[in-house]
Structures are given as C-alpha cells and as structure tokens.
Amino acid sequence: MNSPFNKIKSSRRNLLKGSASLVFALGSGGLSILTIEQSIAQTLAEAPRAIGPENLDTWLSFDSAGRVTTYFGKMDMGQGVDTVIAQIVAEELDINVSRVSVVMGDTHRTPDQGGASGSSACRQGAIPLRNAAAEARRVLVTRAADVLGVPVEQCQVEDGTVSVSGAKDRSITYMDLIADGFDTDLDWNGNYGNSLNVSGQATPKTVDQYQVVGTGVARKDIPGKILATTEFCHHVSLPGMLHGRCIRPPVANAVPVSVDENSINPWPDARVIREGDFIAVVADTEWHAIKASQALKVNWSDTTPPFPTQEELFDYLRNAPAASDSATGGFRGTPYETAPALAAISAAAQQIEAEYEVPFQSHARMAPSMGLADVRENQALIYSDTQKSHNSRNGLAKLLGMAPEQVRVIWKPGPGSYGRSDADEAAFEAALLSKITKRPVRVQWMRQEGHAWDPKAPACVIQCKAGLDSANNIAGWYFKTRGFSGWDVYFNANDPQDTLVGQLTGYAKGDRHNFGVPGESYRFTDSVAFWETVPTLLDRASPLRTSHMRAPQEPQLHFAHESFIDEVATASGLDPIELRLSHLQDEREIAVLEAVARLSNWDSRPSPASRSEGRGEGNILRGRGVSMATSFGGFVATVCEVEVDTSTGRIWPRRFYVAHDCGLILNPRSLRTTIEGNIVQGTSRTLCEEVNFDESMVTSEDWLSYPILDVMEAPESIEIDMINRPDLPPGGAGEPSLVSVPGAIANAVFEATGVRIRRLPLTPERVKAALG
C-alpha cells in the first residue's frame, strides 16, 4: 500500500470511474512524480469516496480493462467470503467472476456494514451487494438498449458485453456505458451495520437462474497466501515509522510508580513513552524496540491480588452476587420464571441434576495484536486487521480527539480473528503513540501479550435439572448459567473504554452484560432456561476480561445442554437421537439430526453400550456421541466417534459426521473447509484449551502453557452432508458447526467409558482422574 505505484493505480481507478473522488485525483495532478510522502498524504486525504449506501456508485466501480470492483463493508477472516461476494456480484451482472475484485473494510471506501460479525457475511452482508449489482445490470442494459437502438427485451449480456439477440456483432461493453458512473439512487433502509440493506428497481435473479452462485469457485485469496504475494496487515510499513512495544505489569492491576529511562541507554534510538498508566517503548528498529522493552526497568505498585485461585474459580462463579440476568441484560431482556419448572421437577418421579463447568479460553490468535498508525494534525491513517473497521474508526477518533471522518481505518488481512479478540488493541496503542511522537508507529504485541492479555471467552458454571415421570417422560426442565459477561469487553471497539490503552489512560470500563441460552427448538413441559452474569474480577485493564469468542458463549452452553440431554436419555433408557427427535419442533433441526444418523450409520439403542458389546480392546475404548447446534441461521447435527486410551487418558476424536444446513449453499468448496475448520477448532476448545492463572496474573502466556490441538490429534476424517436448501436464503456457516463439537465429544467419551466428565477441557489428566 505504501508504494507510489499502488497509489497511482488507485487514483487512476477514481479518475476513470468519475465519481466524487475525482476531485482528489485531479487535485494531485502529475501522479507519476509523487513522492512517497506526498502519496501518503494523498492516502490520508483520498476520499471519502461517495459511500452513501443510497448511491449505486458506492457499491460498484468499473475500470478500463472491464474489471469490476465491489465495495464490501465486512471482511474475510479466512473462510473466503470475498469470493462468495464476487460470485454474487458476477452472477447479477452477468460478468465473469474473475473480473470481480472485492475491497473490504476500508472506512473511506466501503459502507459501514458492521464488519465481520455473527456469521453474517453471506446471510446479511451479501444482500445489498446482490441488489446493487442487479440494479447496475438494469441500468447498464437500459443504456445499451438506447445506444443499440433496440428494446431492452432484445438485449442479452455475456461477460459484461451487451448485444442484440440474434445479432451478436451489434454490441457494447459495460465499460463503454459507465464513463460517468451510475448516477443512480437506491432505496436504503436507513440502517448501518449488519442490517444495512438497499434495493433498486431491478429484481435480482432467482436461484434457478444461478450459474456461478452455488458453484465451487476457487477462493480468490488462496494463491496469494500460498505464493507469498498477499500483503497482510503485518507487511505494511510507512516511511519514518517507529516500532512500538508495550510494557505490561507483572501483576494484574499494578500501575507504574516510576520508570528508569536510563535502563534502555544501550539502544540510543529507543525511548519511553508514558501516558497515564500506559507505558511503551518506541525505536527506529524493531529489534531495538524489543530489546529495550525487555530491558526497561519499571517500579510497579504493590497491589492486592485481584483474582481467585484457579481452583476456586467455579465456586466463585456459584457464590458471587449476580450483576445481571437474562431478564434485564442482553440486547433485550427476556423475562423468565423458575418456579413452575422447579415445582414440576420436584413433583416428578425421578430427578436428574448435573453441573457443567467451562473455564476461560483465549482467542490466542496465530499472531498477537498488531496495528500501524500515522496520526497527523487533522487526520489519521490506521492499518488494522480488526473485524470491525468502522467501529474502530469511531473509537480511534474519540481516543485522538478527532471527528470520525478525519480517521481512515484500512483493514488488511491478519491472523484469523474469531470474535472480539485482541485484534483492535495494537491499533489503538499505535494511534496514541503516533499522536505523541508525531511519527508513524507500528505496534506489534509479543506472544505473551497475545495469550495473557487478550480478552477471554467467559468462564461459566451451568446447572441443569430435569424431572422424569413414572413413564420416563420429561416433566420439568431447568437450565441456569452463571458466568462472566460476554460483553465485559464489548463486541466492537466503538469506544476506547473497551480497550486496554483506553482504560489505562482514563476511560472507565463499561459494564454491559450478556450470556445466552441454547437456541434449539426442544420443547419440554415446564421448561426454563436463563442466565446470570457475575461482576468482572477486575474493572480496569484486566487480563481476565471477557468477550465474544467464536459463537459467543454457545460452545459453553451447548457442552452443558447437549451433555445433559444425553444424561436424561441414559436415565430414561432411550437412544440419544430418539430422545432429541421426540422433543425437537423445527423441521430443519429434525432433518439434520436424521441426516447425521444416516451418515454415521447410527444404530439406535440406549447409551452407553454394555461392555460386553465389545466397545474396544486393550486400553482403547470406543464410543459415539451426538450433538445439535442451531445458531446464526445454520442448523447442525454432529456425531463424533472417539477412542479413549485408558492408560494415558488421551481422547482421539477419530471420525466426525456432520449434517449441515445453512440454507442455499453459495460455494460448496469453501463451505466444506469452513465446516472442517469449525470442527477442528471446536475439538481444540473441547480437548485442550484452558487459561491458567493465579491470584496475580494469567499464567498461560504461550503455546506451551496454552496448548491447542496438534496435528497428531486431528481427526482421521470429517464427513459432511451439506444439505442444500435452494428454497431458503443463505444462513451463517462461520460458527454453528463449532458449537456442536463439545457435546458430541463429551457424549462419545461417556459412551466409551461409562464416565461422565462435566468440566472442559477433556485433558488426558482429567480423563485419567475421572476413570480412577
């Protein structure tokens, strides 16, 4: 991005497109002789291109080579959604998909569609682009008909060339029709974020007309990543850039009392920056920033340890006062009443109770947070791999004391981010450091920061009760979660209060609460499901602050709920799938459950099988387990077959069978790898992941102290039945299948061993201890 050549290309596009940014392109005049400094200034000033959602030119532009650029206010975290967007736009335009490129998450070039959020790229984010592309085709064909002197009905389009039916030589290309842009208004629903939508006069194609959507178009991003040509956010550098490293306290909540700046004298290019309780070292070279930051001597305040011990965590969750609950918290409170369920359960012939425990888990991204900022007098340019660049823009503007329009956030690909990870943090720190030093600053967190200081998936205790009547029918169902808030760190960086550097420089942390309840359609008589959150352990710059992590709170909830359903099935002597089928109401859930039973050759019988049925030999015990997950418009049923080595406690989830319905399938090829990624990541969270801490600090600070699934433990196979639903709109696929994993594995381990383990992760030590 920082080469003058790229700037020229980008300006040429604006020039040719003839949109609102023309002024800026013309203003820079002799583009070929721009200095690097001038080109950066131009990047800062370039745009805002007209990005009002109601303007068709906002969504699409064409260049002289007949290529289409489409502007998408979300971004790809590695599942290939940009390719799907290109397919949809190409489909509506009747143009080859190879001609379509997708710009994502640049606040000066893309509308605010809410960023990567809730598996929404295809089920929500694609819709305005589809409608805009359909309208663009209508406008272009209307113009073509005019030029060719025929009615619109006699025009046909092939790869961006409009010709007269039956007279192909009478033709004109889209490019020749677009010189002055579209100049066409769309109906906009007035929303920003996930629900932003626009429509034009054109009717988009129906599914039966699709030729590109629904096919396995190769992901556009893959070759660049494999051939080392993709510019990740981490590759961007700006002239005169400083490298920054942040200094974290050894004990949570300790603040700097004094800093010995002489301690970094061996690195004359390094210096200390302190703002409030935030300390960083900046240097001309990255290595010197690292060395100096490690050598810097800081006197930290003595603080009372803020955390319970790790052993006490779940008792803390049981006993702490409630800070909020599902009746008052979340997006909208949902009233609940526990008395009828509890009364029905105690009146039943048999009571079943169980408690499940899930620890803190770390986003632990492949690389820790990174951001690059160039803050000038009245404008700022930020490079970030944030999931929500428009929100970050607002938060950065507030931190810098600027108007949002003065701040441009450019998203570039980074290590996959799966929720409110640490992704935004370094960009905020870089912005502050750039403002202070008046130089561009690149902040790269070290590994220890990425593990110890990123927001965590909230720990929780889940209490389940059910009653069975004398005929083993369920009479009463109670599902209560007590956990830390999923919004302790809010799900976007709209405000500095939700960043470490914000909290260290005077922004009081917010106090927002959410958790959740399982979303499947099970109907149990006298049922209640609700949550309570407990206060955060430390209300300022906490290494145990909690946030959304892939399928927010749902892996925790479904580990408990789907395990407990199996416990009830065992108590009633029923097959776990049959019990589920007899209580599910939603046809799509029933369909995926029946599909996974077929796919896995499920033999119907109560669980666990008796030992005499030969469920293993020697140290190896085998079992199968099932779990459901419905979320973000996706419906999943998963069966896992495990092997448990009783001598080591090692669980190997050898085979997975997944029935997956996310509505209309847009790209079966990238859907498959997306589901596989979910299953493997879910396996890691089930078997491996637990944040360790003591009373002073998080002690999981690298891949040794926070192991994730190794390739040796990866499944032998993942068989997937991708159920296409052309009659239904696309749903989400980025999260639901992950949600199904913990329950499927836990139920399979019970089936194999006859022992129910109710705390994640299912580590070898825990399995061995449970087996006795």
Next chain:
Amino acid sequence: MPSYQFTLDGQPQAVEADADMPLLYALRGELALKGPKFGCGLAQCGACTVILNGTAIRSCILPISAVAGTNLRTLDGLPTEAGPHPVQAAFIAEEAAQCGYCTNGWMMTLVAGLERDPNVSDQEIRNMLTGLKCRCGSHMAILRAARRAADAMAQDATVQDQVVQFDPQTDAVDLDVDTDREAQA
C-alpha cells in the same frame, strides 16, 4: 553494525544488523519478504519457518550471526519459471488455508521433508508436521495437500498443468483456471 552474508533464494545477500537479532526480523524487515511471519518469537508455532542448508528451521530465534555463509530458502523464493513448487500447487488445489498466516510453516516444513523423501505414509506426514500451530483448524485440508504434494513429488510428476495465473500486484487470480483444475482433479 556487523554485516552478514548468505545466500537467499539463490541470490547473494548481505544484512547489517546486531549479531543477536533473529533472522526473521531481517527477512520481514529490510528484505521485505512476505512468506516467513512473526507468530510467537519462541519457536513454538512455525509461522517463521525457512529452510537453512536443507533443514526447516524457526527463523524467529536464530541469530542473524548464525546464518552467515549459509544457504536460505523461503516461501517467497519457491516458485520457479515453471510455476509454483509442488507443495504450493497442492496447497492451492486443496485450498489448504483459512487465514493463511500460519501456512508458511506447514509448507516450508513439507518442502524440506518431502524433498528429502516424498515416499511417506499419512502417519509420517503427521509426524513431520507435529508442533506446527494452525489456529483456524485447517488441519484436514493441510493433510490432504500434504498427501497430494507427496504423491506428486514421489511420481516426479511435472506440475506444468497446475501453473496458476496470478498478478502479483493485486493477487487477482484467473478463477476459471482454478475451477477448471478442480474439475480435472
């Protein structure tokens, strides 16, 4: 500052740096390579992997002074005029990446291992790759790609038919080519 000379992807190279600076910072910084990446700085994840004198190593902990006089290969230097390396071709064919940040480590480890001996079982492939981290969970596709690469290299098959057209300026890819190849596969 001292200067260190080595061969990088077939070309002589010299870098001035502190003796204790890990190789990765030279590759990523002054030499502006895009393959090796910073993931941990602790030799725990493999994102920084390069091949030194034929062996896959973690460049994030190896001091630059230790590479003087050695022969280094990086992901950036793998493609030849004939096209991508067979391991790269296999990763493209299998779409064996999600975010793609860790992928360098898996590919470079396979390049070193399979060039030594491509006749490997599935279990030997896992043994070769153990310790590498992938947070997105691309393991299944990576294992498929590894199998495909090993088979291709074992058969000494040319990969001429798998040349991917790409524009290094924009990463734009002729998707038709890829789709066709998938259909043939």
